Amino acid sequence: MNEEKYKIITINHLVNNKIINELDRLFSRYPTEDIYYKIENANTIKIYLNQLDFSDFKNTTTLRIHFIDDNTKLLLKKILTKIESIKSYGLKGRKRVYVGYDQERKVRNRKLKEVIRKKYYYAQDHNFSKKNNEVPKEFINKIIVGDSEEVLKKLPDNCIDLIFTSPPYNFGLDYENHKDGINWNEYFNKLFRIFKECIRVLKYGARIIVNVQPLFSDYIPIHHIISNFFMENKLIWKGEILWEKHNYNCKYTAWGSWKSPSNPYLKYTWEFLEIFSKGTLKHYGKQENADITADEFKKWVYAKWDIAPEYNMKKYGHPAMFPEELAERVIKLFSFRGDVVLDPFNGAGTTCVVAKRLGRKYIGIDISEEYCKKAEERLRSVLIQLPLFDKGGKKYE
Ligand SMILES: C[S@@+](CC[C@H](N)C(=O)[O-])C[C@H]1O[C@@H](n2cnc3c(N)ncnc32)[C@H](O)[C@@H]1O
Known part of the structure:
Protein backbone atom coordinates (compact mmCIF):
# COMPACT_ATOMS: atom_id res chain seq x y z
CA MET A 1 0.00 0.00 0.00
CA ASN A 2 1.46 3.39 -0.95
CA GLU A 3 1.15 5.20 2.37
CA GLU A 4 1.71 8.63 0.81
CA LYS A 5 -1.77 8.33 -0.65
CA TYR A 6 -3.29 8.47 2.83
CA LYS A 7 -3.83 10.87 5.66
CA ILE A 8 -2.73 8.99 8.78
CA ILE A 9 -4.73 9.29 11.98
CA THR A 10 -3.29 7.94 15.19
CA ILE A 11 -5.63 6.73 17.93
CA ASN A 12 -4.34 5.74 21.34
CA HIS A 13 -6.44 2.95 22.77
CA LEU A 14 -5.74 -0.39 24.43
CA VAL A 15 -6.28 -3.05 21.77
CA ASN A 16 -7.96 -6.42 22.43
CA ASN A 17 -9.60 -9.12 20.32
CA LYS A 18 -13.09 -7.61 20.52
CA ILE A 19 -11.68 -4.38 19.15
CA ILE A 20 -9.90 -6.10 16.30
CA ASN A 21 -13.13 -7.96 15.38
CA GLU A 22 -15.11 -4.72 15.41
CA LEU A 23 -12.56 -2.82 13.35
CA ASP A 24 -12.45 -5.65 10.81
CA ARG A 25 -16.23 -5.60 10.58
CA LEU A 26 -16.35 -1.82 10.17
CA PHE A 27 -13.46 -1.33 7.74
CA SER A 28 -14.36 -4.29 5.51
CA ARG A 29 -17.31 -2.19 4.29
CA TYR A 30 -14.92 0.18 2.52
CA PRO A 31 -12.29 -0.38 -0.20
CA THR A 32 -8.74 -0.27 1.15
CA GLU A 33 -7.97 2.43 -1.45
CA ASP A 34 -10.36 4.62 0.54
CA ILE A 35 -9.64 3.69 4.15
CA TYR A 36 -7.99 0.94 6.21
CA TYR A 37 -6.46 0.47 9.63
CA LYS A 38 -3.32 -1.04 11.16
CA ILE A 39 -2.55 -2.03 14.71
CA GLU A 40 0.70 -0.26 15.42
CA ASN A 41 1.21 -1.71 18.91
CA ALA A 42 -0.90 -2.77 21.91
CA ASN A 43 -1.88 0.86 22.55
CA THR A 44 -1.95 2.43 19.11
CA ILE A 45 -4.19 2.08 16.08
CA LYS A 46 -3.45 3.90 12.85
CA ILE A 47 -6.14 4.78 10.36
CA TYR A 48 -5.16 5.40 6.76
CA LEU A 49 -7.67 7.71 5.19
CA ASN A 50 -7.88 8.69 1.55
CA GLN A 51 -11.55 9.30 0.87
CA LEU A 52 -14.80 8.42 2.58
CA ASP A 53 -18.56 8.76 2.40
CA PHE A 54 -18.53 10.26 5.86
CA SER A 55 -22.28 10.27 6.50
CA ASP A 56 -22.42 6.54 5.66
CA PHE A 57 -19.43 5.91 7.95
CA LYS A 58 -21.05 7.92 10.73
CA ASN A 59 -24.40 6.11 10.41
CA THR A 60 -22.77 2.70 10.43
CA THR A 61 -20.53 3.50 13.38
CA THR A 62 -23.37 5.06 15.36
CA LEU A 63 -25.58 2.02 14.74
CA ARG A 64 -22.88 -0.39 15.96
CA ILE A 65 -22.56 1.51 19.21
CA HIS A 66 -25.78 -0.18 20.40
CA PHE A 67 -24.31 -3.69 20.01
CA ILE A 68 -20.83 -3.47 21.48
CA ASP A 69 -19.14 -3.22 24.88
CA ASP A 70 -18.22 0.15 26.42
CA ASN A 71 -14.52 -0.09 25.66
CA THR A 72 -15.07 -0.75 21.94
CA LYS A 73 -17.78 1.90 21.91
CA LEU A 74 -15.28 4.42 23.26
CA LEU A 75 -12.82 3.57 20.51
CA LEU A 76 -15.44 3.97 17.76
CA LYS A 77 -16.38 7.35 19.20
CA LYS A 78 -12.71 8.40 19.20
CA ILE A 79 -12.36 7.39 15.54
CA LEU A 80 -15.52 9.20 14.56
CA THR A 81 -14.56 12.39 16.40
CA LYS A 82 -11.05 12.39 14.91
CA ILE A 83 -12.31 11.97 11.35
CA GLU A 84 -15.07 14.52 11.88
CA SER A 85 -12.58 17.07 13.23
CA ILE A 86 -10.79 17.15 9.86
CA LYS A 87 -12.27 20.29 8.36
CA SER A 88 -10.20 20.51 5.16
CA TYR A 89 -11.26 18.14 2.45
CA GLY A 90 -12.49 18.13 -1.13
CA LEU A 91 -15.75 16.59 -2.30
CA LYS A 92 -16.14 13.89 -4.94
CA GLY A 93 -19.76 12.79 -5.26
CA ARG A 94 -20.82 11.66 -1.78
CA LYS A 95 -17.24 11.20 -0.63
CA ARG A 96 -14.98 13.54 1.28
CA VAL A 97 -11.49 13.49 -0.26
CA TYR A 98 -8.76 13.93 2.32
CA VAL A 99 -5.61 13.63 0.21
CA GLY A 100 -4.50 15.54 -2.88
CA TYR A 101 -7.69 17.59 -3.21
CA ASP A 102 -5.74 20.84 -2.74
CA GLN A 103 -2.95 20.04 -5.16
CA GLU A 104 -2.33 22.65 -7.77
CA ARG A 105 -3.31 21.41 -11.20
CA LYS A 106 -2.85 24.43 -13.43
CA VAL A 107 -0.49 26.89 -11.72
CA ARG A 108 2.91 25.53 -10.70
CA ASN A 109 4.91 27.34 -7.98
CA ARG A 110 1.91 29.44 -7.06
CA LYS A 111 3.56 30.91 -3.93
CA LEU A 112 6.70 31.99 -5.81
CA LYS A 113 4.60 33.56 -8.54
CA GLU A 114 2.66 35.51 -5.93
CA VAL A 115 5.93 36.94 -4.62
CA ILE A 116 7.07 37.90 -8.12
CA ARG A 117 3.72 39.52 -8.96
CA LYS A 118 3.67 41.37 -5.60
CA LYS A 119 0.28 40.98 -3.98
CA TYR A 120 -1.57 44.27 -3.41
CA TYR A 121 1.43 46.11 -4.86
C1 LIG B 1 -27.51 56.08 3.47
S1 LIG B 1 -27.82 56.89 4.98
C2 LIG B 1 -27.28 55.72 6.17
C3 LIG B 1 -28.39 54.87 6.71
C4 LIG B 1 -27.96 53.84 7.72
N1 LIG B 1 -27.08 52.86 7.16
C5 LIG B 1 -29.17 53.12 8.34
O1 LIG B 1 -29.34 51.90 8.15
O2 LIG B 1 -29.96 53.80 9.00
C6 LIG B 1 -26.61 58.14 5.00
C7 LIG B 1 -26.66 59.06 6.22
O3 LIG B 1 -25.51 59.95 6.15
C8 LIG B 1 -25.88 61.14 6.85
N2 LIG B 1 -24.86 62.18 6.48
C9 LIG B 1 -24.74 62.85 5.33
N3 LIG B 1 -23.67 63.65 5.38
C10 LIG B 1 -23.09 63.48 6.58
C11 LIG B 1 -21.93 64.01 7.20
N4 LIG B 1 -21.16 64.91 6.60
N5 LIG B 1 -21.63 63.59 8.45
C12 LIG B 1 -22.40 62.67 9.08
N6 LIG B 1 -23.52 62.14 8.53
C13 LIG B 1 -23.85 62.53 7.30
C14 LIG B 1 -27.30 61.40 6.39
O4 LIG B 1 -27.98 62.21 7.31
C15 LIG B 1 -27.88 59.96 6.31
O5 LIG B 1 -28.59 59.63 7.47
Whole structure:
Protein backbone atom coordinates (compact mmCIF):
# COMPACT_ATOMS: atom_id res chain seq x y z
CA MET A 1 0.00 0.00 0.00
CA ASN A 2 1.46 3.39 -0.95
CA GLU A 3 1.15 5.20 2.37
CA GLU A 4 1.71 8.63 0.81
CA LYS A 5 -1.77 8.33 -0.65
CA TYR A 6 -3.29 8.47 2.83
CA LYS A 7 -3.83 10.87 5.66
CA ILE A 8 -2.73 8.99 8.78
CA ILE A 9 -4.73 9.29 11.98
CA THR A 10 -3.29 7.94 15.19
CA ILE A 11 -5.63 6.73 17.93
CA ASN A 12 -4.34 5.74 21.34
CA HIS A 13 -6.44 2.95 22.77
CA LEU A 14 -5.74 -0.39 24.43
CA VAL A 15 -6.28 -3.05 21.77
CA ASN A 16 -7.96 -6.42 22.43
CA ASN A 17 -9.60 -9.12 20.32
CA LYS A 18 -13.09 -7.61 20.52
CA ILE A 19 -11.68 -4.38 19.15
CA ILE A 20 -9.90 -6.10 16.30
CA ASN A 21 -13.13 -7.96 15.38
CA GLU A 22 -15.11 -4.72 15.41
CA LEU A 23 -12.56 -2.82 13.35
CA ASP A 24 -12.45 -5.65 10.81
CA ARG A 25 -16.23 -5.60 10.58
CA LEU A 26 -16.35 -1.82 10.17
CA PHE A 27 -13.46 -1.33 7.74
CA SER A 28 -14.36 -4.29 5.51
CA ARG A 29 -17.31 -2.19 4.29
CA TYR A 30 -14.92 0.18 2.52
CA PRO A 31 -12.29 -0.38 -0.20
CA THR A 32 -8.74 -0.27 1.15
CA GLU A 33 -7.97 2.43 -1.45
CA ASP A 34 -10.36 4.62 0.54
CA ILE A 35 -9.64 3.69 4.15
CA TYR A 36 -7.99 0.94 6.21
CA TYR A 37 -6.46 0.47 9.63
CA LYS A 38 -3.32 -1.04 11.16
CA ILE A 39 -2.55 -2.03 14.71
CA GLU A 40 0.70 -0.26 15.42
CA ASN A 41 1.21 -1.71 18.91
CA ALA A 42 -0.90 -2.77 21.91
CA ASN A 43 -1.88 0.86 22.55
CA THR A 44 -1.95 2.43 19.11
CA ILE A 45 -4.19 2.08 16.08
CA LYS A 46 -3.45 3.90 12.85
CA ILE A 47 -6.14 4.78 10.36
CA TYR A 48 -5.16 5.40 6.76
CA LEU A 49 -7.67 7.71 5.19
CA ASN A 50 -7.88 8.69 1.55
CA GLN A 51 -11.55 9.30 0.87
CA LEU A 52 -14.80 8.42 2.58
CA ASP A 53 -18.56 8.76 2.40
CA PHE A 54 -18.53 10.26 5.86
CA SER A 55 -22.28 10.27 6.50
CA ASP A 56 -22.42 6.54 5.66
CA PHE A 57 -19.43 5.91 7.95
CA LYS A 58 -21.05 7.92 10.73
CA ASN A 59 -24.40 6.11 10.41
CA THR A 60 -22.77 2.70 10.43
CA THR A 61 -20.53 3.50 13.38
CA THR A 62 -23.37 5.06 15.36
CA LEU A 63 -25.58 2.02 14.74
CA ARG A 64 -22.88 -0.39 15.96
CA ILE A 65 -22.56 1.51 19.21
CA HIS A 66 -25.78 -0.18 20.40
CA PHE A 67 -24.31 -3.69 20.01
CA ILE A 68 -20.83 -3.47 21.48
CA ASP A 69 -19.14 -3.22 24.88
CA ASP A 70 -18.22 0.15 26.42
CA ASN A 71 -14.52 -0.09 25.66
CA THR A 72 -15.07 -0.75 21.94
CA LYS A 73 -17.78 1.90 21.91
CA LEU A 74 -15.28 4.42 23.26
CA LEU A 75 -12.82 3.57 20.51
CA LEU A 76 -15.44 3.97 17.76
CA LYS A 77 -16.38 7.35 19.20
CA LYS A 78 -12.71 8.40 19.20
CA ILE A 79 -12.36 7.39 15.54
CA LEU A 80 -15.52 9.20 14.56
CA THR A 81 -14.56 12.39 16.40
CA LYS A 82 -11.05 12.39 14.91
CA ILE A 83 -12.31 11.97 11.35
CA GLU A 84 -15.07 14.52 11.88
CA SER A 85 -12.58 17.07 13.23
CA ILE A 86 -10.79 17.15 9.86
CA LYS A 87 -12.27 20.29 8.36
CA SER A 88 -10.20 20.51 5.16
CA TYR A 89 -11.26 18.14 2.45
CA GLY A 90 -12.49 18.13 -1.13
CA LEU A 91 -15.75 16.59 -2.30
CA LYS A 92 -16.14 13.89 -4.94
CA GLY A 93 -19.76 12.79 -5.26
CA ARG A 94 -20.82 11.66 -1.78
CA LYS A 95 -17.24 11.20 -0.63
CA ARG A 96 -14.98 13.54 1.28
CA VAL A 97 -11.49 13.49 -0.26
CA TYR A 98 -8.76 13.93 2.32
CA VAL A 99 -5.61 13.63 0.21
CA GLY A 100 -4.50 15.54 -2.88
CA TYR A 101 -7.69 17.59 -3.21
CA ASP A 102 -5.74 20.84 -2.74
CA GLN A 103 -2.95 20.04 -5.16
CA GLU A 104 -2.33 22.65 -7.77
CA ARG A 105 -3.31 21.41 -11.20
CA LYS A 106 -2.85 24.43 -13.43
CA VAL A 107 -0.49 26.89 -11.72
CA ARG A 108 2.91 25.53 -10.70
CA ASN A 109 4.91 27.34 -7.98
CA ARG A 110 1.91 29.44 -7.06
CA LYS A 111 3.56 30.91 -3.93
CA LEU A 112 6.70 31.99 -5.81
CA LYS A 113 4.60 33.56 -8.54
CA GLU A 114 2.66 35.51 -5.93
CA VAL A 115 5.93 36.94 -4.62
CA ILE A 116 7.07 37.90 -8.12
CA ARG A 117 3.72 39.52 -8.96
CA LYS A 118 3.67 41.37 -5.60
CA LYS A 119 0.28 40.98 -3.98
CA TYR A 120 -1.57 44.27 -3.41
CA TYR A 121 1.43 46.11 -4.86
CA TYR A 122 -0.46 49.42 -4.61
CA ALA A 123 -0.52 49.21 -0.78
CA GLN A 124 2.91 47.71 -0.04
CA ASP A 125 4.70 51.01 0.57
CA HIS A 126 2.27 52.34 3.19
CA ASN A 127 3.59 53.95 6.34
CA PHE A 128 0.76 53.17 8.77
CA SER A 129 1.80 52.91 12.38
CA LYS A 130 1.30 49.50 14.01
CA LYS A 131 0.69 51.12 17.39
CA ASN A 132 -3.01 50.93 18.18
CA ASN A 133 -4.76 53.19 20.70
CA GLU A 134 -7.84 53.05 22.91
CA VAL A 135 -10.94 55.05 22.04
CA PRO A 136 -11.45 57.72 24.77
CA LYS A 137 -14.26 56.59 27.10
CA GLU A 138 -16.52 59.54 26.28
CA PHE A 139 -16.94 58.25 22.70
CA ILE A 140 -17.75 54.65 23.56
CA ASN A 141 -21.35 53.54 22.90
CA LYS A 142 -22.34 57.03 21.80
CA ILE A 143 -24.47 58.46 19.01
CA ILE A 144 -22.99 61.81 18.05
CA VAL A 145 -24.78 64.56 16.11
CA GLY A 146 -22.42 66.31 13.73
CA ASP A 147 -20.51 66.37 10.48
CA SER A 148 -18.25 63.29 10.50
CA GLU A 149 -15.44 65.29 8.94
CA GLU A 150 -15.29 67.36 12.14
CA VAL A 151 -16.31 64.73 14.72
CA LEU A 152 -13.77 62.12 13.58
CA LYS A 153 -10.91 64.63 14.08
CA LYS A 154 -11.53 64.29 17.84
CA LEU A 155 -10.64 60.56 17.80
CA PRO A 156 -7.01 59.41 18.13
CA ASP A 157 -5.22 57.54 15.31
CA ASN A 158 -5.56 53.72 15.14
CA CYS A 159 -8.43 53.17 17.58
CA ILE A 160 -11.34 51.60 15.62
CA ASP A 161 -11.69 47.86 14.82
CA LEU A 162 -14.35 48.02 12.12
CA ILE A 163 -16.11 50.73 10.14
CA PHE A 164 -19.30 49.67 8.41
CA THR A 165 -21.17 52.41 6.63
CA SER A 166 -23.35 53.45 3.77
CA PRO A 167 -22.74 57.04 2.68
CA PRO A 168 -25.41 59.10 0.93
CA TYR A 169 -25.40 57.89 -2.71
CA ASN A 170 -26.06 61.36 -4.20
CA PHE A 171 -29.30 60.16 -5.81
CA GLY A 172 -31.20 63.24 -4.59
CA LEU A 173 -32.98 61.59 -1.65
CA ASP A 174 -34.89 63.68 0.88
CA TYR A 175 -32.62 63.50 3.91
CA GLU A 176 -33.60 65.52 6.96
CA ASN A 177 -30.45 67.67 7.24
CA HIS A 178 -28.26 66.79 4.29
CA LYS A 179 -28.43 67.96 0.69
CA ASP A 180 -28.30 64.86 -1.52
CA GLY A 181 -27.88 65.12 -5.29
CA ILE A 182 -25.07 67.66 -5.63
CA ASN A 183 -22.39 68.07 -8.29
CA TRP A 184 -20.32 64.85 -8.39
CA ASN A 185 -16.96 66.58 -7.81
CA GLU A 186 -18.30 68.31 -4.74
CA TYR A 187 -19.80 64.99 -3.55
CA PHE A 188 -16.56 63.03 -3.87
CA ASN A 189 -14.41 65.80 -2.35
CA LYS A 190 -16.55 65.83 0.78
CA LEU A 191 -16.83 62.02 0.94
CA PHE A 192 -13.08 61.57 0.60
CA ARG A 193 -12.30 64.11 3.33
CA ILE A 194 -14.44 61.96 5.64
CA PHE A 195 -12.91 58.70 4.39
CA LYS A 196 -9.39 60.12 5.00
CA GLU A 197 -10.37 60.55 8.65
CA CYS A 198 -11.81 57.03 8.66
CA ILE A 199 -8.49 55.61 7.44
CA ARG A 200 -6.63 57.53 10.13
CA VAL A 201 -8.81 56.22 12.98
CA LEU A 202 -8.75 52.57 11.82
CA LYS A 203 -6.46 50.27 13.80
CA TYR A 204 -3.62 48.53 12.00
CA GLY A 205 -5.28 45.45 10.43
CA ALA A 206 -8.81 46.86 10.86
CA ARG A 207 -11.31 47.12 8.02
CA ILE A 208 -13.60 49.68 6.48
CA ILE A 209 -16.58 48.27 4.61
CA VAL A 210 -18.57 50.62 2.42
CA ASN A 211 -22.02 49.77 1.08
CA VAL A 212 -22.79 51.67 -2.14
CA GLN A 213 -25.08 51.56 -5.10
CA PRO A 214 -23.79 53.43 -8.15
CA LEU A 215 -26.15 55.87 -9.83
CA PHE A 216 -26.25 53.91 -13.06
CA SER A 217 -28.36 56.49 -14.84
CA ASP A 218 -25.50 59.03 -14.37
CA TYR A 219 -22.89 56.48 -15.52
CA ILE A 220 -20.83 57.08 -12.36
CA PRO A 221 -19.29 53.85 -11.00
CA ILE A 222 -19.18 55.09 -7.39
CA HIS A 223 -18.00 51.71 -6.14
CA HIS A 224 -14.95 51.80 -8.44
CA ILE A 225 -14.18 55.45 -7.68
CA ILE A 226 -14.34 54.74 -3.94
CA SER A 227 -12.18 51.63 -4.36
CA ASN A 228 -9.58 53.63 -6.28
CA PHE A 229 -9.56 56.24 -3.53
CA PHE A 230 -8.85 53.67 -0.82
CA MET A 231 -6.17 51.92 -2.89
CA GLU A 232 -4.47 55.26 -3.69
CA ASN A 233 -4.47 55.84 0.06
CA LYS A 234 -2.68 52.49 0.57
CA LEU A 235 -5.49 50.35 1.89
CA ILE A 236 -5.66 46.75 0.71
CA TRP A 237 -8.76 45.88 -1.29
CA LYS A 238 -9.85 42.77 0.61
CA GLY A 239 -12.79 42.01 -1.63
CA GLU A 240 -16.30 42.85 -2.63
CA ILE A 241 -19.65 41.46 -1.55
CA LEU A 242 -22.59 41.59 -3.88
CA TRP A 243 -25.74 42.31 -1.89
CA GLU A 244 -28.54 40.82 -3.98
CA LYS A 245 -31.74 42.61 -2.96
CA HIS A 246 -33.90 41.17 -5.74
CA ASN A 247 -35.64 44.48 -6.17
CA TYR A 248 -35.52 46.70 -9.15
CA ASN A 249 -35.87 50.30 -8.07
CA CYS A 250 -35.98 52.15 -11.34
CA LYS A 251 -39.35 53.86 -11.48
CA TYR A 252 -39.38 54.67 -15.19
CA THR A 253 -39.88 52.01 -17.87
CA ALA A 254 -36.35 52.18 -19.19
CA TRP A 255 -34.74 49.51 -21.25
CA GLY A 256 -32.99 52.30 -23.16
CA SER A 257 -33.23 51.53 -26.84
CA TRP A 258 -36.04 48.95 -26.83
CA LYS A 259 -35.08 45.86 -28.86
CA SER A 260 -32.14 47.68 -30.40
CA PRO A 261 -28.42 47.44 -29.65
CA SER A 262 -28.08 51.19 -30.12
CA ASN A 263 -28.25 51.96 -26.37
CA PRO A 264 -29.80 49.28 -24.12
CA TYR A 265 -30.10 50.25 -20.47
CA LEU A 266 -28.77 47.69 -17.98
CA LYS A 267 -30.77 46.93 -14.86
CA TYR A 268 -29.47 46.04 -11.43
CA THR A 269 -31.13 44.43 -8.43
CA TRP A 270 -28.08 44.49 -6.19
CA GLU A 271 -25.70 46.79 -4.32
CA PHE A 272 -22.02 46.46 -3.47
CA LEU A 273 -20.01 46.19 -0.26
CA GLU A 274 -16.38 47.15 -0.83
CA ILE A 275 -13.97 45.89 1.85
CA PHE A 276 -10.57 47.40 2.67
CA SER A 277 -7.89 46.55 5.24
CA LYS A 278 -5.35 48.91 6.75
CA GLY A 279 -1.72 47.74 6.63
CA THR A 280 -2.35 43.99 6.71
CA LEU A 281 -5.17 41.58 5.89
CA LYS A 282 -5.30 40.08 9.38
CA HIS A 283 -7.27 41.72 12.17
CA TYR A 284 -6.06 40.79 15.64
CA GLY A 285 -8.54 39.30 18.12
CA LYS A 286 -8.90 36.39 20.53
CA GLN A 287 -10.57 33.34 19.01
CA GLU A 288 -12.78 33.01 22.09
CA ASN A 289 -14.32 36.36 21.10
CA ALA A 290 -15.30 35.14 17.63
CA ASP A 291 -19.04 34.43 17.63
CA ILE A 292 -19.65 33.36 14.06
CA THR A 293 -20.85 29.74 13.81
CA ALA A 294 -19.40 27.21 11.36
CA ASP A 295 -22.59 27.30 9.27
CA GLU A 296 -22.65 31.08 9.11
CA PHE A 297 -18.97 31.19 8.20
CA LYS A 298 -19.36 28.64 5.40
CA LYS A 299 -22.40 30.47 4.02
CA TRP A 300 -21.20 34.04 4.35
CA VAL A 301 -17.72 33.69 2.85
CA TYR A 302 -19.53 33.16 -0.45
CA ALA A 303 -19.50 36.79 -1.46
CA LYS A 304 -23.05 37.00 -2.85
CA TRP A 305 -25.57 37.65 -0.13
CA ASP A 306 -29.30 37.34 -0.77
CA ILE A 307 -30.91 39.68 1.74
CA ALA A 308 -34.19 41.53 1.33
CA PRO A 309 -34.00 45.33 1.61
CA GLU A 310 -35.17 47.09 4.78
CA TYR A 311 -38.95 47.38 4.64
CA ASN A 312 -39.37 49.36 7.90
CA MET A 313 -37.94 52.68 6.75
CA LYS A 314 -41.26 54.50 7.34
CA LYS A 315 -41.34 53.22 10.91
CA TYR A 316 -37.86 54.62 11.58
CA GLY A 317 -38.42 57.78 9.52
CA HIS A 318 -35.29 57.32 7.38
CA PRO A 319 -35.29 57.05 3.56
CA ALA A 320 -32.17 54.90 2.98
CA MET A 321 -31.54 52.26 5.64
CA PHE A 322 -29.88 48.92 5.18
CA PRO A 323 -31.39 45.86 6.87
CA GLU A 324 -30.11 44.53 10.20
CA GLU A 325 -29.17 41.21 8.62
CA LEU A 326 -26.63 42.92 6.37
CA ALA A 327 -24.97 44.57 9.38
CA GLU A 328 -25.12 41.31 11.35
CA ARG A 329 -23.23 39.36 8.68
CA VAL A 330 -20.60 42.09 8.28
CA ILE A 331 -20.06 42.49 12.02
CA LYS A 332 -19.85 38.77 12.81
CA LEU A 333 -17.62 37.98 9.82
CA PHE A 334 -15.20 40.88 10.29
CA SER A 335 -15.06 41.69 14.02
CA PHE A 336 -14.72 40.08 17.43
CA ARG A 337 -16.96 40.57 20.47
CA GLY A 338 -15.70 43.60 22.39
CA ASP A 339 -14.37 45.35 19.22
CA VAL A 340 -15.25 48.99 18.53
CA VAL A 341 -17.52 49.41 15.48
CA LEU A 342 -18.00 52.85 13.91
CA ASP A 343 -20.58 54.14 11.42
CA PRO A 344 -19.78 57.71 10.28
CA PHE A 345 -23.06 57.90 8.26
CA ASN A 346 -25.17 56.36 10.96
CA GLY A 347 -28.71 57.28 9.83
CA ALA A 348 -31.29 55.47 11.98
CA GLY A 349 -28.44 53.54 13.60
CA THR A 350 -28.67 50.06 12.07
CA THR A 351 -24.91 49.36 12.42
CA CYS A 352 -24.91 50.46 16.08
CA VAL A 353 -28.09 48.54 16.95
CA VAL A 354 -26.60 45.30 15.63
CA ALA A 355 -23.16 46.02 17.11
CA LYS A 356 -24.72 46.49 20.55
CA ARG A 357 -26.85 43.34 20.23
CA LEU A 358 -23.75 41.35 19.29
CA GLY A 359 -21.66 42.58 22.21
CA ARG A 360 -19.49 45.06 20.31
CA LYS A 361 -18.89 48.69 21.35
CA TYR A 362 -20.30 51.24 18.94
CA ILE A 363 -19.93 54.84 17.79
CA GLY A 364 -22.49 56.34 15.39
CA ILE A 365 -22.21 59.79 13.81
CA ASP A 366 -24.89 61.52 11.76
CA ILE A 367 -25.38 65.11 10.68
CA SER A 368 -29.11 64.92 11.45
CA GLU A 369 -30.26 65.37 15.02
CA GLU A 370 -33.57 63.73 14.15
CA TYR A 371 -31.91 60.53 12.84
CA CYS A 372 -29.63 60.44 15.87
CA LYS A 373 -32.69 60.59 18.16
CA LYS A 374 -34.21 57.69 16.23
CA ALA A 375 -31.00 55.71 16.59
CA GLU A 376 -30.91 56.39 20.35
CA GLU A 377 -34.53 55.27 20.63
CA ARG A 378 -33.79 52.02 18.79
CA LEU A 379 -30.69 51.39 20.87
CA ARG A 380 -32.60 51.74 24.14
CA SER A 381 -34.63 48.60 23.41
CA VAL A 382 -31.67 46.48 22.25
CA LEU A 383 -30.73 43.57 24.48
CA ILE A 384 -27.17 42.31 24.37
CA GLN A 385 -27.17 38.79 22.99
CA LEU A 386 -24.71 36.42 24.63
CA PRO A 387 -23.10 33.65 22.58
CA LEU A 388 -24.66 30.26 23.29
CA PHE A 389 -22.48 27.86 25.29
CA ASP A 390 -23.09 24.27 26.31
CA LYS A 391 -22.21 23.02 29.80
CA GLY A 392 -18.62 22.29 28.83
CA GLY A 393 -18.10 25.93 27.77
CA LYS A 394 -17.97 24.97 24.09
CA LYS A 395 -19.79 27.33 21.76
CA TYR A 396 -22.87 25.84 20.07
CA GLU A 397 -22.39 25.61 16.33
C1 LIG B 1 -27.51 56.08 3.47
S1 LIG B 1 -27.82 56.89 4.98
C2 LIG B 1 -27.28 55.72 6.17
C3 LIG B 1 -28.39 54.87 6.71
C4 LIG B 1 -27.96 53.84 7.72
N1 LIG B 1 -27.08 52.86 7.16
C5 LIG B 1 -29.17 53.12 8.34
O1 LIG B 1 -29.34 51.90 8.15
O2 LIG B 1 -29.96 53.80 9.00
C6 LIG B 1 -26.61 58.14 5.00
C7 LIG B 1 -26.66 59.06 6.22
O3 LIG B 1 -25.51 59.95 6.15
C8 LIG B 1 -25.88 61.14 6.85
N2 LIG B 1 -24.86 62.18 6.48
C9 LIG B 1 -24.74 62.85 5.33
N3 LIG B 1 -23.67 63.65 5.38
C10 LIG B 1 -23.09 63.48 6.58
C11 LIG B 1 -21.93 64.01 7.20
N4 LIG B 1 -21.16 64.91 6.60
N5 LIG B 1 -21.63 63.59 8.45
C12 LIG B 1 -22.40 62.67 9.08
N6 LIG B 1 -23.52 62.14 8.53
C13 LIG B 1 -23.85 62.53 7.30
C14 LIG B 1 -27.30 61.40 6.39
O4 LIG B 1 -27.98 62.21 7.31
C15 LIG B 1 -27.88 59.96 6.31
O5 LIG B 1 -28.59 59.63 7.47
